[in-house]
Amino acid sequence: MVEIAPPAVAAGTTVNDMLFSYYTLTVLGAIVISMIVYRIVISSVRHIRALTCLSNDSQRYFKMPNRTFGWIKQHLLYAPLLRSRHQEQMRIGPMKTGILPTRFQSLLLAGIITMNVVLCAYGIEWNGPITTKLEHLRNRSGTLAVVDMIPLVIMAGRNNPLIGWLDVSYDTFNLMHRWFGRIVASLAVSHGTVEITLIVITGRKTHTPGWESFSGTLKEVRFITFGLVALVAVCAIILTSWTAFRHAFYETFLHIHIALVSLVMAALWIHLDGLQQMTYLKAVISIWVIERLIRLASLIYRNVARGGANADVEILPGDAMLVTLRLVRPWTFKPGQHIFLTMPSIGLWTSHPFAIAWSDAPAQQLRPRDLEKGPQPSIQTTDTLALPQTSISLIIRRRAGFTQHLHRKALDTIDHRISLPAFVEGPYGGTQTLRSYGTVMLFAGGVGITHSVPFVRDLVAGYASGTVAAQRVLLVWIIRAPEHLEWIRPWMSTILSMPGRRDVLRIQLFITRPRSTKEIHSPSSTVQMFPGKPNVDALVAMESREQVGAMAVSVCGPGGLADDVRSAVRRRQGVRNVDFLEQGFGW
Numbered sequence: 326m327v328e329i330a331p332p333a334v335a336a337g338t339t340v341n342d343m344l345f346s347y348y349t350l351t352v353l354g355a356i357v358i359s360m361i362v363y364r365i366v367i368s369s370v371r372h373i374r375a376l377t378c379l380s381n382d383s384q385r386y387f388k389m390p391n392r393t394f395g396w397i398k399q400h401l402l403y404a405p406l407l408r409s410r411h412q413e414q415m416r417i418g419p420m421k422t423g424i425l426p427t428r429f430q431s432l433l434l435a436g437i438i439t440m441n442v443v444l445c446a447y448g449i450e451w452n453g454p455i456t457t458k459l460e461h462l463r464n465r466s467g468t469l470a471v472v473d474m475i476p477l478v479i480m481a482g483r484n485n486p487l488i489g490w491l492d493v494s495y496d497t498f499n500l501m502h503r504w505f506g507r508i509v510a511s512l513a514v515s516h517g518t519v520e521i522t523l524i525v526i527t528g529r530k531t532h533t534p535g536w537e538s539f540s541g542t543l544k545e546v547r548f549i550t551f552g553l554v555a556l557v558a559v560c561a562i563i564l565t566s567w568t569a570f571r572h573a574f575y576e577t578f579l580h581i582h583i584a585l586v587s588l589v590m591a592a593l594w595i596h597l598d599g600l601q602q603m604t605y606l607k608a609v610i611s612i613w614v615i616e617r618l619i620r621l622a623s624l625i626y627r628n629v630a631r632g633g634a635n636a637d638v639e640i641l642p643g644d645a646m647l648v649t650l651r652l653v654r655p656w657t658f659k660p661g662q663h664i665f666l667t668m669p670s671i672g673l674w675t676s677h678p679f680a681i682a683w684s685d686a687p688a689q690q691l692r693p694r695d696l697e698k699g700p701q702p703s704i705q706t707t708d709t710l711a712l713p714q715t716s717i718s719l720i721i722r723r724r725a726g727f728t729q730h731l732h733r734k735a736l737d738t739i740d741h742r743i744s745l746p747a748f749v750e751g752p753y754g755g756t757q758t759l760r761s762y763g764t765v766m767l768f769a770g771g772v773g774i775t776h777s778v779p780f781v782r783d784l785v786a787g788y789a790s791g792t793v794a795a796q797r798v799l800l801v802w803i804i805r806a807p808e809h810l811e812w813i814r815p816w817m818s819t820i821l822s823m824p825g826r827r828d829v830l831r832i833q834l835f836i837t838r839p840r841s842t843k844e845i846h847s848p849s850s851t852v853q854m855f856p857g858k859p860n861v862d863a864l865v866a867m868e869s870r871e872q873v874g875a876m877a878v879s880v881c882g883p884g885g886l887a888d889d890v891r892s893a894v895r896r897r898q899g900v901r902n903v904d905f906l907e908q909g910f911g912w
């Protein structure tokens with residue numbers, strides 16, 4: 326047990342700085358607990374709403390907004406810090422400089438930064454001798470830097486349990502991770518600067534004061550040497566995490582990041598030897614190791630059996646590929662899930678996230694009666710003893726790295742198909758459901774459609790079986806050229822021929838760069854095609870005028886589209902009960 330002493334009162338008193346790290350942990354814990362409570366309330370509301378709507382077609386009650394909550398959503402939860410930009414990258418010239426947090430995120434961050442500043446300054450005898458002040462400041466900033474590494478490492482993990490508990494996406498945690506990184510680095514820099522100043526002005530007992538005492542101490546005192554190594558590595562982490570670099574060379578960034586983090590941990594291990602703060606370092610390292618072990622376990626479980634998983638890659642028009650993965654284990658498929666794909670022959674050990682666009686595994690709660698109508702072959706396996714071999718499909722858009730190598734490899738074959746060994750890790754995500762909304766709008770930009778298709782399928786099937794609230798579903802897909810329609814053609818035909826589809830689902834396709842107007846023709850009144858970009862605000866307004874029950878508007882696509890949809894949803898707050906859900910494809 327650690328002894329807790331009250332803050333210093335007299336000059337020269339040693340303060341137990343651990344006390345301040347307990348404050349930090351308590352505050353962060355309180356934030357997590359209140360968010361869990363919020364999450365439980367929201368989920369219960371949605372669940373009750375879904376149940377109520379099943380026996381009540383009008384859903385009139387849920388259509389109307391709660392004024393207060395609407396205001397909070399409009400001005401706090403969904404609002405970008407300034408005007409309308411959140412997901413779209415800030416730029417200086419052509420250079421990406423990062424994204425701005427939302428107002429709620431900013432508020433939380435401002436609170437956490439203030440807390441760190443206050444905890445750094447509180448209880449320090451500002452009237453005492455300069456060296457005592459500096460010593461206190463040094464101890465405090467160092468302790469806080471180490472304790473803040475705990476949330477930092479938790480937020481970096483793919484298997485962060487808080488993602489599910491708080492219903493906060495990995496993207497958001499990633500944004501918070503970057504900010505906590507900046508906080509830790511600022512504390513570390515303060516700690517280092519103060520310590521260097523102290524050594525220079527006091528000479529650390531063995532030297533005469535001055536710069537020579539610093540170089541002398543560096544050579545003699547291991548603890549100081551490794552402190553400096555850690556500090557330099559922390560600064561290097563901040564520099565190499567710069568948005569433009571991270572986006573342009575993601576894999577390089579990731580490898581450098583992990584190497585530098587390991588260096589920091591090793592150096593701190595020596596630096597903190599014998600100090601109470603070592604406990605936190607051990608916690609940080611354990612969390613990281615456990616997260617890696619869970620990933621490894623997932624990889625082994627998903628891939629080691631029956632000769633391993635395999636990926637069939639097929640070239641699609643419009644720079645894309647259809648990747649079908651035959652899995653060796655059963656899989657409970659939920660909309661919104663993604664996996665991490667590793668193909669050693671293409672990208673060695675690197676793993677890339679992809680949304681699961683389709684699965685032939687029976688989706689959760691879909692009844693066989695509904696599924697029989699779809700032209701899917703593998704559902705005949707009703708024998709529960711023989712595990713059906715499930716397969717999942719991805720649509721992968723060609724980019725500049727791994728995806729380009731894969732595309733080239735498949736293109737080089739005669740029939741533009743190739744089968745390669747692959748490793749699947751996951752599933753991740755799939756915590757959100759749209760089943761309690763009477764009206765659902767799904768916006769997809771380009772390959773973002775992979776996120777929407779499973780939700781559409783789930784809602785149409787649920788409508789037929791009477792297990793969801795949805796009465797109106799509108800899918801809006803924005804693509805550059807009509808050939809992109811090929812990506813999901815077979816799945817769309819399956820969905821379009823599902824029972825009850827005509828009553829619940831409408832699709833609007835926007836072709837931004839059609840070669841000729843002849844390409845634009847609407848197959849039916851429920852599947853329409855338009856040239857150009859949609860007027861997002863008008864579409865959302867139109868849909869909300871006809872709204873049945875509560876409405877969800879989801880978006881998966883480029884940052885600009887996400888921001889347009891966000892603005893449109895914010896404008897409807899106070900008029901109707903509308904929720905906004907977004908999924909990003911990058912970080």
Ligand SMILES: Cc1cc2nc3c(=O)[nH]c(=O)nc-3n(C[C@H](O)[C@H](O)[C@H](O)COP(=O)(O)OP(=O)(O)OC[C@H]3O[C@@H](n4cnc5c(N)ncnc54)[C@H](O)[C@@H]3O)c2cc1C
Binds near residue numbers: 572574720722724728
């Ligand atoms: C949850 C999620 C779901 C996704 N679903 C799809 C999908 O269904 N279809 C699709 O085509 N794309 C999807 N993506 C995007 C896809 O992961 C990237 O396009 C792909 O990893 C790029 O690989 P590359 O080496 O060719 O990229 P590069 O051309 O080197 O980089 C392109 C962009 O991808 C990002 N990126 C690169 N490697 C990774 C990585 N290992 N992890 C995370 N981001 C990376 C970079 O930041 C960069 O901005 C999804 C991304 C996420 C986060």
Ligand SMILES: *[C@@H]1O[C@H](CO)[C@@H](O)[C@H](O)[C@H]1NC(C)=O
Binds near residue numbers: 339457461464
């Ligand atoms: C600072 O921390 C060191 C190491 O734990 C300790 O020896 C020293 O007394 C502390 N100084 C103050 C002023 O708290």
